Amino acid sequence: MIARIDGARRARAPQAADSESRAADDHHLALRVWLRFLACANIVQGRTRASLRQDFDSTLPRFDLMAQLERFPSGLKMSEISKRMMVTGGNVTGITDQLVSEGLVSRQTAPRDRRAYAVRLTPAGRRAFREMARAHERWIVAMFGGLTKAETSQLHALLAKLKQHLTSQTN
């Protein structure tokens, strides 16, 4: 049995195949929190990927790219899109080319800098994005539905404090 769990330190309980199972009891609480955090993020992202594929024949990087453009009706440069993308695994140029060929995104040369294309959603792209965004919100609401309103607010506040600390750090 190749995948047997060896070592007394690990032998306490059957463990799920996710990042949290890496956290042995002797690890610091912060590390256990982070591995649980990562496990949750991976599940939510995995489900979102699957739903986008199934319901919209689309991908998370496509959705992410359109979400960035939706916030900037006057357009974004390719470099700005790359910087703002929240999910990895996407080739921004390739995705943009594909969205342009589908009529969901337009790309225009900026007058001042011919290398800097202004990329924006077309009206069709905006409609398509909004439909996906509504569904995406429903999926997220369902996935976080295990928490009460008070717990969700508490999580929101804890994450605010965590993020504040993270963005204030220089390392």
Added chain:
Amino acid sequence: MIARIDGARRARAPQAADSESRAADDHHLALRVWLRFLACANIVQGRTRASLRQDFDSTLPRFDLMAQLERFPSGLKMSEISKRMMVTGGNVTGITDQLVSEGLVSRQTAPRDRRAYAVRLTPAGRRAFREMARAHERWIVAMFGGLTKAETSQLHALLAKLKQHLTSQTN
């Protein structure tokens, strides 16, 4: 100014270039929590990648792969490693080949199934991993240092409830 923020709904405050800035006030609380969650996860992962590169000339997928092997001294099949990897962007075969060539990982054909290699850490690989794991834990402890012990425990409990709901869902 190409990246101008248009629309009264967005005009409230300057916004950071991260996933959370997508969350307008009319979005459901769960969605705002998720975008903040994702922003934190991205910062922690980004810093971890940078530190692994800087201090160990290594990568997150390499660290992740070695972490999976560390849990299974008797070895894992390639397919099991792929399933257990928590970070994306890694080519499991390529990373394994590289670790083998560095003497950190060994690969043996399993007697019963010649296609199923048993991959495991070598003693040198185990030592290298443990050194990285100690540093990794320090980084995580520092990044979560903005929360008090009580808040960290509270976050741990909320994530347990979230994860329990996520893994009980069939969707």
